Amino acid sequence: MPKNHYEVLGITRDATPDQIKKAYRKLARKFHPDVSKEADAEIKMQAINVAYDTLSNEEKKAEYDFELDHPEAFYQPGANTGTDGFDNANFYGQGFNQQGYSGFSGFEDLFGRFGSGFGGENYQYQKQQRQQRSYRGEDQHASIEVDVAIAYHGSTQQITLQIPTLNAFGEPEVQRKTLQVKIPKGMKEGQQIRLAGQGQTGMNDGKNGDLYIEIHYKDSDKIRVEGADIYYTINVAPWEAALGQNIETSTPEGTKVQVNLPKNAKTGQQLRLKGKGIPCKTPGHLFLVLNIVYPAAQNEHEQQAYQAFAEAFSAFKPRNA
Structure with a gap:
């Protein structure tokens, strides 16, 4: 049975933002393809990144929790589901007739049934308005480990990151990105570097989000x-x-x-x-x-x-x- 995002990170649903971040860091250090010797490290790291991107964002987490609490609205037995049980094929298809929801005809009807708070009769109008608006891409976060000597002298590092993002169709995917990152001297443990415009791509000519790189120093016996x-x-x-x-x-x-x-x-x-x-x-x-x-x-x-x-x-x- 596919794991949900909480199971991927090894946490419970009442985990605090700090606990979510700590769980992600621990798994990232273990399964990052550059350091892990496991054959499926890259696949696991992709799932870890997607899980963290969802659960570390308050709005995304609320939407995801709603999906988990209302599986009857998003899941159909025997369908081609994703890793979190979400039925992508039928959700955008012709409804949930096999479960008796004969009145549903897809995405618009589902949210229309929930009332005006989710769009209601104005859904089509709101959808058109959203399609015409520009949206700034979301900020994204990643962490890297460097030698402690860099804290004293600074350095320019070439790093390769696996970052959760959306493709041109609005579908989630993991992007592999290689960047030159200038790390100034004097960076404290856990401090972040902001890379403007290197986050998620904006929609409808909207600006790109920013990428925040969190600096961690390699621990050793010494x-x-x-x-x-x-x-x-x-x-x-x-x-x-x-x-x-x-x-x-x-x-x-x-x-x-x-x-x-x-x-x-x-x-x-x-x-x-x-x-x-x-x-x-x-x-x-x-x-x-x-x-x-x-x-x-x-x-x-x-x-x-x-x-x-x-x-x-x-x-x-x-x-x-």
């Missing part, structure tokens, strides 16, 4: 970005941590800094470098997260060194610490 702050894990030797030595370390910016470790520093301890995070209007901070690593004893001399270390700290009981 780097995590929160807003304008960056958490960067660095390895330190046991004696550096114990003695509080001065060390040199690289930064996500690609530079070197000198850092004084506190004596008896521990794994997980954070050192804040004020204003060394993402260089936006109010610069973020760079947090160095300490990770103490121990060298392997690979020869007799090194084993003796560890033995001497153990004897020097014979009173230390790590399981009791």
Whole structure:
């Protein structure tokens, strides 16, 4: 049985806009054809994009929920339905006679029966008026992941997106679009770039909508970005941590800094470098997260060194610490 848009995103109908966005991001990172190894990744990504385009738009979501709540008005058993159960063939055909709706003759009659609020007797006139008017294309949204170094230096990236849109017949489809995107330095995690006129195409000579690209930075075992702050894990030797030595370390910016470790520093301890995070209007901070690593004893001399270390700290009981 085809999945509806909520099932595609793995959410419930009472999901908040933020939950919808988070679900989309998670699936986009998993099934984007540029990173996914699954054979049907592109097909799944198309369904994910269409689902998000519908559920992230308040008006589209309301219309879609109405369709789900009134399947008898949109669905006919045995018909050629779409992924959400909507009967495209019969909806625009000669009605729902197999279900007993003998008075229906298609799209106009269906909405005419609902009364003047949906057009009623004025439907044909309103339809003609709509056909003569120009409509601006809808704004569209996409997200990309980039290396954190771009936050410090900026970059121009060529990206390929799969964007839900409408074709010349007003039918939904997924468009593959390749763009050159200039990412300025100082972009915070989750901040958007607006590309004017790159959204959905306008109708009847209407202006195109805009495309908003949301920037996300790639997480790794060493780097995590929160807003304008960056958490960067660095390895330190046991004696550096114990003695509080001065060390040199690289930064996500690609530079070197000198850092004084506190004596008896521990794994997980954070050192804040004020204003060394993402260089936006109010610069973020760079947090160095300490990770103490121990060298392997690979020869007799090194084993003796560890033995001497153990004897020097014979009173230390790590399981009791």
